[in-house]
Amino acid sequence: MRRNKKRDANFAEVNPLHGKTIILGVAGGIAAYKACDIASMLRRAGADVHAVLTPNAKEFVTQLSLTTITRNTAHCEQFQAQADWKPEHIDLAKKADLILVAPATADIVAKMAAGMCDELLTTLILASSAKVMIAPAMNPKMLDHPATQNNLATLQNHYRYDLIQPDYGELACGDFGTGKMASVETIVAAVAARLLEHRTLSGKKIIVTAGGTREPIDPVRFIGNRSSGKMGIAMADAAYARGAEVTLISTVEVDRAYQVLMVETAHEMQETVEAEFDGCHALVMTAAVADFRPLGFSDQKIKKTVKEDFSLELTKNPDILDLLGRIKRDEQFIIGFAAESEELLSNAAQKLKRKNLDMIVGNDITVPDIGFGSDDNAVIILSADGSKENLPRQPKRAIAEHLCDIIAARFSELETLPTH
Numbered sequence: 001m002r003r004n005k006k007r008d009a010n011f012a013e014v015n016p017l018h019g020k021t022i023i024l025g026v027a028g029g030i031a032a033y034k035a036c037d038i039a040s041m042l043r044r045a046g047a048d049v050h051a052v053l054t055p056n057a058k059e060f061v062t063q064l065s066l067t068t069i070t071r072n073t074a075h076c077e078q079f080q081a082q083a084d085w086k087p088e089h090i091d092l093a094k095k096a097d098l099i100l101v102a103p104a105t106a107d108i109v110a111k112m113a114a115g116m117c118d119e120l121l122t123t124l125i126l127a128s129s130a131k132v133m134i135a136p137a138m139n140p141k142m143l144d145h146p147a148t149q150n151n152l153a154t155l156q157n158h159y160r161y162d163l164i165q166p167d168y169g170e171l172a173c174g175d176f177g178t179g180k181m182a183s184v185e186t187i188v189a190a191v192a193a194r195l196l197e198h199r200t201l202s203g204k205k206i207i208v209t210a211g212g213t214r215e216p217i218d219p220v221r222f223i224g225n226r227s228s229g230k231m232g233i234a235m236a237d238a239a240y241a242r243g244a245e246v247t248l249i250s251t252v253e254v255d256r257a258y259q260v261l262m263v264e265t266a267h268e269m270q271e272t273v274e275a276e277f278d279g280c281h282a283l284v285m286t287a288a289v290a291d292f293r294p295l296g297f298s299d300q301k302i303k304k305t306v307k308e309d310f311s312l313e314l315t316k317n318p319d320i321l322d323l324l325g326r327i328k329r330d331e332q333f334i335i336g337f338a339a340e341s342e343e344l345l346s347n348a349a350q351k352l353k354r355k356n357l358d359m360i361v362g363n364d365i366t367v368p369d370i371g372f373g374s375d376d377n378a379v380i381i382l383s384a385d386g387s388k389e390n391l392p393r394q395p396k397r398a399i400a401e402h403l404c405d406i407i408a409a410r411f412s413e414l415e416t417l418p419t420h
């Protein structure tokens with residue numbers, strides 16, 4: 001096999017993947033023999049590699065080879081008596097920073113797309129929240145088949161899955177075409193880029209707000225809104241996964257490894273955001289903050305009156321973003337969200353300007369299945385420099401990943417600016 005010796009040597013020397021745990025999933029195709037080279041190169045780059053073979057992969061490569069090369073027991077059996085009480089797939093799934101499936105056959109691609117889990121590898125892919133990189137290797141006709149193309153498209157539409165494109169060439173079956181697994185060097189470089197790129201927010205403190213505030217009327221009732229907190233939590237998760245020091249200020253309870261500060265009212269949110277703001281690099285205000293609150297709070301439950309009508313006097317809440325937009329330092333990055341039911345573009349643009357934001361993410365809350373409460377969103381991103389970008393409907397986590405890309409690019413721009 002052709003090998004770039006210089007690059008190999010550098011890779012091993014600098015150990016760029018030290019501290020990273022990679023699950024190398026090996027499916028049953030002839031290219032499985034190359035999994036040994038991939039495992040070896042990843043291990044020499046410093047990664048802790050755990051091989052998991054499908055039962056068919058054992059026809060092409062042995063568990064013993066992969067155990068010896070990775071210096072970790074290679075796994076295959078889904079159900080196996082074990083010394084430890086922990087289910088093996090859950091344990092491996094939790095450990096992984098990244099799952100690489102190489103080679104990925106048409107069969108395993110179909111199973112992944114369908115969410116099947118009838119053997120160890122697919123089970124732990126489903127049980128993990130790590131990125132999954134797929135290096136397909138199959139006969140060109142199998143790759144071209146609409147079923148395989150649909151399955152690959154399904155996976156690529158999900159933020160967790162990345163494709164390492166197969167090469168054109170002569171395949172083991174003697175056919176020519178696209179379907180050869182990408183070279184070992186290409187696969188390892190893609191994995192390294194993905195793992196290292198993922199830390200793009202390391203050293204940055206990011207505050208995210210999530211959920212809808214509740215403004216109490218009496219001990220029983222409050223004024224609230226439909227925000228579920230999903231958008232904000234997705235944003236906080238994405239920033240944390242990229243190495244940011246995250247503080248989530250939320251009205252919705254969530255159990256996370258990063259700091260979560262619970263608040264209820266707009267006032268509490270304001271106090272908490274203000275206390276954290278000075279030390280932060282970026283603030284992402286996803287929360288739906290009530291613009292008004294009841295003027296008074298009744299200590300006792302308000303009784304039904306004999307009158308048909310009941311009026312509640314409201315007073316304006318402080319606008320958190322507006323206040324912070326006035327005091328923000330040049331190097332701080334503030335992103336607001338705009339929930340609009342009409343004139344999305346112009347209303348979002350006005351809020352961007354009025355609140356002195358760096359960016360605003362507008363969503364049309366009249367469109368079903370996006371915005372409040374749903375798992376998906378579709379947004380328009382307006383920046384203070386005048387740029388505009390539309391993101392069609394996609395999972396909130398994918399939108400959050402995109403926003404993290406923008407934040408990371410902005411910080412790397414700032415770092416490359418000359419200082420005077």
Ligand code: PMT
Nearest residue numbers: 227228229230231285288289319320321337338339372373
């Ligand atoms: O939580 P989900 O169910 O996932 O739904 C997500 C979402 C629809 C809540 C989210 O995508 C969204 O649009 N959030 C902003 C909701 C909102 O309050 O928009 P607004 O246009 O009223 O406010 C504009 C910006 O000012 C927002 O960033 C808001 O946080 C901020 N604001 C608003 C009022 C206020 N008193 N203080 C503020 O800081």
